[in-house]
Amino acid sequence: MDGEKSTADIAAEYNISKTSVREWAKKYGEECQYKNTTSENTGINTAQEIRRLNQMLREKDKEIVFKKSSGILRKGNRLVVYRFIDDNKGYFGLRWLCRHFGISLNCYYNYLEGKKDEYHMQRDAIYERIKYIYYNNNRTVGHRAMRIFLSRYGIHLSKTTIHKYMNKNLNLTAVIMRKRPGYRTCKKHKIFNNLLNQNFSVKEKNKVWCTDFTYMCRHNGRTRYNCTIIDLYDRSVIASVNDEHINTELAIATLEEALNAEKNPKGLILHSDQGVQFASYDFVNFCRKHGITQSMSKAGCPYDNAPMERYYNTFKNCFYYRFTFENEELLDEMTKSYVNWYNYVRPHSYNKYSTPMEARFS
Known part of the structure; x- marks a missing residue:
């Protein structure tokens, strides 16, 4: 230069x-x-x-x-x-x-002029309410369910806003559902016809029930089994029983508890998979005696009993995987508490985010 x-x-x-x-x-x-x-x-x-x-x-x-x-x-x-x-x-x-x-x-x-002070105070109050709901529901509430819980307190926000508050601002995340193992199909056979054909919408309560088993592996190496019956009308749990054996007696005990709770409804369809417990001589005779029509999924097709699969997914991830149970008695007691929370507190998307009991008696 x-x-x-x-x-x-x-x-x-x-x-x-x-x-x-x-x-x-x-x-x-x-x-x-x-x-x-x-x-x-x-x-x-x-x-x-x-x-x-x-x-x-x-x-x-x-x-x-x-x-x-x-x-x-x-x-x-x-x-x-x-x-x-x-x-x-x-x-x-x-x-x-x-x-x-x-x-x-x-x-x-x-x-600088303090025009946002009131807004920040309101937002901080919402933060506290979100944390209260999140931790009092065992950290299982995501942003969609949180929107329903907040509306019960008169706080109406969009899903996007709640998602931002929870995930970005408060770093609160819901339980991530575990992936289910793949199903291995077997030789196709029928015990009872599939009367639902994946049509899970029911207009009246106590017309179509679904049932199934799940297992709960214990820290002592033993396994405890649960049998649950839900009503497709509102996805409410009618009966849920735990036992150390997965047998016909457990299936009958659960169905008997459900019938007593709902005072023996007439014209009932009970849908299940083709498990030996539901196809056994004793269980079939028990259903006939009480005027219950059985319906069964195709072998190896969990989609034919999707509401039960979905319920047990929630049961495991929101309840069983989150706690350590010292003994079987505590597990059975907390299972009843979970069923009560599921029926009366947890909003369900099928019911337009009303609880099962709100939908049942609305």
């Missing part, structure tokens, strides 16, 4: 490479181009170059300091960012900070 200072002089003065000086001069076009004209024009261009370089160095320093000090702020709430701007606007500049945080000047001035 021509003029009072050469490229080498400028590079040495500002402790930068000569390549950087040349690149900046080229990048900013005519302002950094020097022509061999009069000494007056050369002096003006040199001064412009120095001012431009000084500005770029200041911007570079800001970027370095900002990266070191603001990483945690991008994960925090807006109030923390506002306080950071208050403390550092003298060095960085107000507009520069707002631009890098993605905040409008109007929002910042509203903060």
Whole structure:
């Protein structure tokens, strides 16, 4: 370069490479181009170059300091960012900070005038309510169910807002359902016809019940079994019984408990899989004696009894996998408590997020 200072002089003065000086001069076009004209024009261009370089160095320093000090702020709430701007606007500049945080000047001035104080107080109260619901339901409530729980307290928010509050702001996540193992099909055979054909919508209560078994492996190496009956009308649990044996007696005991609870309804269809317990001589005779019509899924097709599969998925992930049971008596007692929570507290998507009992007696 021509003029009072050469490229080498400028590079040495500002402790930068000569390549950087040349690149900046080229990048900013005519302002950094020097022509061999009069000494007056050369002096003006040199001064412009120095001012431009000084500005770029200041911007570079800001970027370095900002990266070191603001990483945690991008994960925090807006109030923390506002306080950071208050403390550092003298060095960085107000507009520069707002631009890098993605905040409008109007929002910042509203903060200074206290216009958002009431909003922040209301949001903090919602945060506390969300945490109360989350931890009092064994951390099994996701953002969809949380919307229903909040509406019971008169708090009406969109799913998107609740999802942001829970996952981003409060770091609260619901139970992740475990993947089920694949089913191995076997030779197709029929005991009773499938009367449902995957039509699980029922208009009246106590017309179609579904039943199935599940196992619960214990820490002592033993296994306890559960048999449950649900009503397809509202997905409510009619009966749920635990036992150390998975046999016909357990299936009959569960069905008998359900019949007593609902006072022996007439014209009932009981749908199950083709398990030997449901196809046994004693169980078939018990159903005939009480005027119950049996229906069965195709062998190896869990979709034919999808509501029961879905119930046991919730049962395992929201209850059984979350606790350690010292003995069988405690497991049986807590199973009853879970069924009560499932029927009376947990919102169900099939009932448009009413609880099963709310749908049953509405």
